[in-house]
Every structure is written in structure tokens, then in C-alpha cells.
Amino acid sequence: xxxxxxxxxxxxxxxxxxxxxxxxxxxxxxxxxxxxxxxxxxxxxxxxxxxxxxxxxxxxxxxxxxxxxxxxxxxxxxxxxxxxxxxxxxxxxxxxxxxxxxxxxxxxxxxxxxxxxxxxxxxxxxxxxxxxxxxxxxxxxxxxxxxxxxxxxxxxxxxxxxxxxxxxxxxxxxxxxxxxxxxxxxxxxxxxxxxxx
Amino acid sequence: xxxxxxxxxxxxxxxxxxxxxxxxxxxxxxxxxxxxxxxxxxxxxxxxxxxxxxxxxxxxxxxxxxxxxxxxxxxxxxxxxxxxxxxxxxxxxxxxxxxxxxxxxxxxxxxxxxxxxxxxxxxxxxxxxxxxxxxxxxxxxxxxxxxxxxxxxxxxxxxxxxxxxxxxxxxxxxxxxxxxxxxxxxxxxxxxxxxxx
DNA sequence: GTCTATACCCGGATAGAC
DNA sequence: GTCTATCCGGGTATAGAC
Numbered sequence: 281x282x283x284x285x286x287x288x289x290x291x292x293x294x295x296x297x298x299x300x301x302x303x304x305x306x307x308x309x310x311x312x313x314x315x316x317x318x319x320x321x322x323x324x325x326x327x328x329x330x331x332x333x334x335x336x337x338x339x340x341x342x343x344x345x346x347x348x349x350x351x352x353x354x355x356x357x358x359x360x361x362x363x364x365x366x367x368x369x370x371x372x373x374x375x376x377x378x379x380x381x382x383x384x385x386x387x388x389x390x391x392x393x394x395x396x397x398x399x400x401x402x403x404x405x406x407x408x409x410x411x412x413x414x415x416x417x418x419x420x421x422x423x424x425x426x427x428x429x430x431x432x433x434x435x436x437x438x439x440x441x442x443x444x445x446x447x448x449x450x451x452x453x454x455x456x457x458x459x460x461x462x463x464x465x466x467x468x469x470x471x472x473x474x475x476x477x
Numbered sequence: 478x479x480x481x482x483x484x485x486x487x488x489x490x491x492x493x494x495x496x497x498x499x500x501x502x503x504x505x506x507x508x509x510x511x512x513x514x515x516x517x518x519x520x521x522x523x524x525x526x527x528x529x530x531x532x533x534x535x536x537x538x539x540x541x542x543x544x545x546x547x548x549x550x551x552x553x554x555x556x557x558x559x560x561x562x563x564x565x566x567x568x569x570x571x572x573x574x575x576x577x578x579x580x581x582x583x584x585x586x587x588x589x590x591x592x593x594x595x596x597x598x599x600x601x602x603x604x605x606x607x608x609x610x611x612x613x614x615x616x617x618x619x620x621x622x623x624x625x626x627x628x629x630x631x632x633x634x635x636x637x638x639x640x641x642x643x644x645x646x647x648x649x650x651x652x653x654x655x656x657x658x659x660x661x662x663x664x665x666x667x668x669x670x671x672x673x674x
Numbered sequence: 675g676t677c678t679a680t681a682c683c684c685g686g687a688t689a690g691a692c
Numbered sequence: 693g694t695c696t697a698t699c700c701g702g703g704t705a706t707a708g709a710c
Contacts, residue, residue: 290693306590308505311685325694327687363672389586392646393503427671435654435662436671438647439640446639449589457632465632473670474624474633475560487675508703522676524705 291329294319298336303385307337307394337386338399344383345406348376352413363426366417370470371463373444377451378459384448411437440470488526491516495533500582504534504591534583535596541580542603545573549610560623563614567667568660570641574648575656581645611638637667 286292297318301310312333316323330336355368377384394400414437421427443466451462483489494515498507509530513520527533552565574581591597611634618624640663648659 306503306505308503309590312687313685321693322695323686324688324696328693331687333686393506428673431666431671432654432662435659436666438644439663439666442643442646443636443640446643447635449639450635457629462632465629466636469628469633469636469670470666471670471672473666473668474628475668476622476625477674509705510703518675519677520704521678521706525675528705530704 294321294326294329295336295339299340299382299386302337302340302390303382307333307386307390334397334399337390337394340383341387341391341394341400341403344380344387345402347380348372349406349409352410356413356416361426362417362420362424366421367467369414369417370440370444370467371460374447374451374459374463374466377445377448378453381448381451381453384445388445388448410441414441443470491523491526492533492536496537496579496583499534499537499587500579504530504583504587531594531596534587534591537580538584538588538591538597538600541577541584542599544577545569546603546606549607553610553613558623559614559617559621563618564664566611566614567637567641567664568657571644571648571656571660571663574642574645575650578645578648578650581642585642585645607638608634640667 294315298310298315301314301318304310305314310333311323312326313323315333315336316326319326330339351372352369355365355372358365358368360368391400391403395403415433418427418433418436422429422431422433447462447466451457451459453459457465491512495507495512498511498515501507502511507530508520509523510520512530512533513523516523527536548569549566552562552569555562555565557565588597588600592600612630615624615630615633619626619628619630644659644663648654648656650656654662
């Protein structure tokens with residue numbers, strides 16, 4: 281019985297270490313020697329597992345986005361009402377930051393730079409897809425009467441997108457606030473505002 | 478009559494070009510040859526004006542932060558009421574993105590990495606100062622009754638900080654929405670929420 | 675203030691032994 | 693799966709002429 285390719289192999293271990301370093305120092309600032317050192321091997325040995333540093337980050341991003349967008353699709357296809365779908369999408373983001381912090385950080389910090397290479401063209405596609413999802417959710421929110429009609433939903437989309445994902449810069453799993461706490465506080469601010477009704 | 482050191486000298490021109498490149502591609506991804514090319518000179522000639530690539534970004538960041546924090550201090554010292562001070566601080570951020578986009582982008586994208594060098598230790602100090610300013614503004618907002626008392630103002634601070642500055646990623650001066658428009662929409666969401674009162 | 679020429683180092687990657 | 697050894701390119705920076 282053959283192992284699943286993503287089991288706890290050495291290769292996966294190394295990839296996990298690389299993810300942490302990329303997230304911490306940035307893709308360009310992380311050398312293959314950094315990765316090898318952290319994995320306790322020599323830099324040349326990395327090339328037994330991967331054919332380049334780029335292909336490491338590529339694999340991390342593709343996997344991550346596939347999973348994430350599958351979950352967005354589930355929310356879109358669910359029978360939740362429009363407001364609940366928006367809440368679910370926000371909660372999903374904070375949960376993802378909690379569970380896939382390195383990948384989120386890499387995406388936030390390095391996607392713009394990586395997008396300039398052909399190989400990473402799919403990052404742009406995913407951005408468009410994300411915008412599409414959120415604009416759908418927000419339009420349905422307005423149409424259903426759940427959201428105010430006087431807002432520029434394009435701007436609302438940008439604010440939500442930016443605010444939920446940049447939290448990866450300060451959120452720490454196991455810290456004082458759980459991802460549920462953070463999501464609740466954020467939704468509270470977003471939906472009700474910080475002043476008295 | 479001696480010229481002001483920051484007048485339209487060649488040195489200033491070069492620094493301006495460097496700022497744009499750092500903002501666009503990141504500090505590490507910008508080579509001194511890129512800067513020299515864009516300035517129409519050879520890389521060696523840059524060292525007539527600056528003693529290293531690091532000192533270029535250093536000069537940009539120090540100047541920028543000095544100006545910015547002077548303006549925050551003016552707001553703090555003003556006789557505006559607490560809510561108006563918060564609004565003024567938010568408006569200042571969007572105005573700064575409009576007028577000093579490259580510096581804001583460099584700070585957003587590269588400060589974390591640069592902070593790890595002794596030379597850039599002041600970046601951490603400025604972060605602490607910024608937190609102090611915002612926590613003061615928000616506390617006064619709560620105490621005066623302008624803001625809801627049930628919020629975690631530490632989280633509110635982080636959300637405001639992240640959302641206003643991250644807008645540098647998509648805001649374009651001269652575009653469809655002016656920085657005034659963006660500030661108004663943002664304050665509207667922040668203060669009132671996106672649902673019906 | 676800019677050029678020519680070049681030193682020097684570091685990063686990514688390869689070949690082949692073990 | 694890892695090591696030894698090494699190549700090559702590109703990046704920062706310097707020295708001195710013009």
C-alpha cells in the first residue's frame with residue numbers, strides 16, 4: 281500500500297521548515313542555506329527533494345490556495361442567508377490565519393513580487409477569483425437588505441480583504457485572543473461600527 | 478546664499494527614484510544597478526551621493542517618520558474633541574498615502590525585515606510611539622462617551638492601523654477616488670458599521 | 675558628478691561519491 | 693537521502709581617471 285505523497289515524509293518536513301522561514305524573513309531574504317541549516321542538512325541536499333527554491337514556494341502557495349478556495353466555494357454554495365455567509369467568510373479567514381499562518385504571510389508579503397514571474401501567474405487569477413467571491417457576497421448582502429445601500433462595495437471589499445489578512449502580522453496562535461475572539465471583535469466593528477448605534 | 482540641502486539637487490532626484498523602486502519591488506529586490514539605470518548613470522556613480530543602499534532607505538524612512546509624527550503630535554495637542562481627533566488621525570493617514578506613497582509602501586513592506594538590523598532600531602521605537610498615540614486617542618474616545626465601551630481597544634487599534642496603511646497597496650493618486658473620498662468612506666464604515674443602525 | 679574597471683562575496687544550483 | 697566540492701552569475705562596493 282503506497283503512502284500518500286503528503287504524509288510525514290522528510291520532504292514534507294523540509295517544506296514546512298521553508299514555509300516558516302519564508303514567512304518570517306521573506307522569500308528573497310531566505311537563502312537555500314538558511315533552509316538547509318534549519319533542516320540540519322547541507323544546501324546541496326535540498327535539491328534531492330526540490331528542483332529550486334522557487335518550486336518550494338510554488339508548491340506551498342498552490343496547495344494553500346486550493347484548500348482555501350474550496351472552502352470559500354462551500355460557503356457560497358451553502359444555504360446560509362447573505363449576512364451569515366459574510367460572517368462565515370470572515371471567520372474562515374481568521375481560522376486560516378490561525379492554522380496556516382506561514383502560507384498566509386508568504387502570500388501577503390511576497391505575492392506581489394512573485395506575480396511578476398510567468399510561473400506565478402495563477403496568483404493574479406486567484407486574486408480575481410477572491411474579488412469575485414466577495415463582490416458576490418456583498419451584493420447579495422445589499423440586495424437582501426442586510427447591508428446599507430449607500431456604501432461603495434468595491435471599497436468595502438478592499439477594506440475587508442486587507443483587514444482580515446493583515447492580521448497575520450500580529451495574530452499568534454495560542455495567544456491571549458483565539459481566532460474566534462478576534463473574528464467576533466472584528467465582525468462586531470465591521471457590522472456595527474465603533475460608535476454608539 | 479547656500480542652498481537648502483534638500484533642494485532639487487541631483488542627489489534628491491536620485492533618492493526620489495530609489496524610493497519609487499524600493500516601493501515597487503521591495504528593498505531587497507531592488508539592485509543598485511536598477512537605481513542607477515533609472516537615474517541614467519552607472520552604479521558606481523551612486524556612491525558619490527550615498528555610501529550604501531542601506532543609507533538611502535534609512536534617509537527616506539527617517540525623514541518620512543519625522544514629518545508624520547510631527548503631524549500626529551499636532552492633532553494630539555489640538556483642542557478638537559476626542560471623536561474629531563480620531564477622524565483627523567485617520568484622514569492624515571490617507572493624505573499621507575496620497576502624498577508620500579513610496580515611503581508608506583517601503584515602511585509597510587520592508588520595515589519588519591529592516592528592523593532586524595541595529596541601524597534600523599528606531600523603527601521599533603516609532604511603532605511603539607504610534608501605538609501610544611492611538612491608544613491615547615481611543616481611550617479618550619471611550620472616556621468621553623463617543624465610542625462604545627464594550628470594545629477591546631487594543632484590537633480596535635490594530636484594525637485601524639492595518640486598514641489605513643495597507644490601503645497604499647491599491648490607492649492611486651489621481652484615480653477615481655480622492656484620498657478625501659476614501660477617508661470618508663472608511664470613517665463611515667469604522668464609525669457606523671456596514672449594517673443598518 | 676560620472677565613467678572605467680574591477681574586487682569581492684554570496685546565493686542558487688550541479689555532479690558524482692557515499 | 694545526504695555529503696563533498698565546486699561553478700557561475702549577479703550583487704554591493706571601491707579606486708582612480710576624466
